[in-house]
Amino acid sequence: VKDFNGIDQVLLRNPQGASARVSLHGGQVTSWRNAHGEELLFTSTKAIFKPPKAMRGGIPICFPQFGNCGALEQHGFARNKLWKIDENPPHLPLSDSQGNSFVDLILKPSEEDLKFWPHIFEFRLRVSLATDGRLTLISRIRNINGKPFNFSFACHAYLSVSDISEVRVEGLETLDYIDNLFQKERFTEQGDALTFESEVDRVYVSSPSMVAVIDHEKKRTFVIRKEGLPDVVVWNPWEKKSKAMPDFGDEEYKQMLCVDGAIIEKPVTLKPGEEWTGRFELSVVPSSFCSDL
Numbered sequence: 001v002k003d004f005n006g007i008d009q010v011l012l013r014n015p016q017g018a019s020a021r022v023s024l025h026g027g028q029v030t031s032w033r034n035a036h037g038e039e040l041l042f043t044s045t046k047a048i049f050k051p052p053k054a055m056r057g058g059i060p061i062c063f064p065q066f067g068n069c070g071a072l073e074q075h076g077f078a079r080n081k082l083w084k085i086d087e088n089p090p091h092l093p094l095s096d097s098q099g100n101s102f103v104d105l106i107l108k109p110s111e112e113d114l115k116f117w118p119h120i121f122e123f124r125l126r127v128s129l130a131t132d133g134r135l136t137l138i139s140r141i142r143n144i145n146g147k148p149f150n151f152s153f154a155c156h157a158y159l160s161v162s163d164i165s166e167v168r169v170e171g172l173e174t175l176d177y178i179d180n181l182f183q184k185e186r187f188t189e190q191g192d193a194l195t196f197e198s199e200v201d202r203v204y205v206s207s208p209s210m211v212a213v214i215d216h217e218k219k220r221t222f223v224i225r226k227e228g229l230p231d232v233v234v235w236n237p238w239e240k241k242s243k244a245m246p247d248f249g250d251e252e253y254k255q256m257l258c259v260d261g262a263i264i265e266k267p268v269t270l271k272p273g274e275e276w277t278g279r280f281e282l283s284v285v286p287s288s289f290c291s292d293l
């Protein structure tokens, strides 16, 4: 399918009617719907669908830099580049493809890119929709050239919630976090579950492989499972920052929460020929099950 700029989007569907869309622009998941056709990811009504700007919503891929902690543009360039369908995808374990509807994308640096980030890499992204509706992003980044390089990375997932003041995040209790609102100082989470009354912009470090985002009003829980992604970013811009973002509605902070699988605190170092794999999986369960998680 073509999107607003004539850029290809790949539509994934499963037999039950769930679907996902992936844009070749940025390798960005732009939609993930359940079998009832309900959109589970947030996209701003003021999102700008105009390359190179990444669309505000879905799941932008932050690589090779998260945030603005390095010399590159905010969140790195991968989300602003045109990806290609990978003609010779990697041979992943059958379990990663059996019955799933998936697409394999690839990003390689252009001559131009190498001027800004002189490292030859291959970034293969598999976006997969399983028969039970879960969405999995498998990122495989390989160092092709002759010298080591470091990178940080995040799947910057904008989850759609009914009312941020009714949302709880479980699985991050007692963890240390880096607080972007306090000069990236380090704190320790005291609470039991995370709740939201103001702007939050944190990187929880060394987090568990599973995090639950409970939407009380919708009686549903997003379950995030991850491998190779030790950190979790939790971000809600709240009122003031929402007003400052041109591609975000003033009140939209109430309907979204970013919960990213990431590797930020200890960036990855890849030696020549080495490959890193990060797996980010989203599923939704009725909240009645969340106590069993």
Ligand code: TA6
Pocket: 067, 074, 075, 180, 201, 233, 234, 235, 258
């Ligand atoms: O979630 C962490 C964060 O770095 C926030 O500080 C905010 O800037 C957000 O990402 C969105 O970044 P973007 O470049 O997409 O506007």
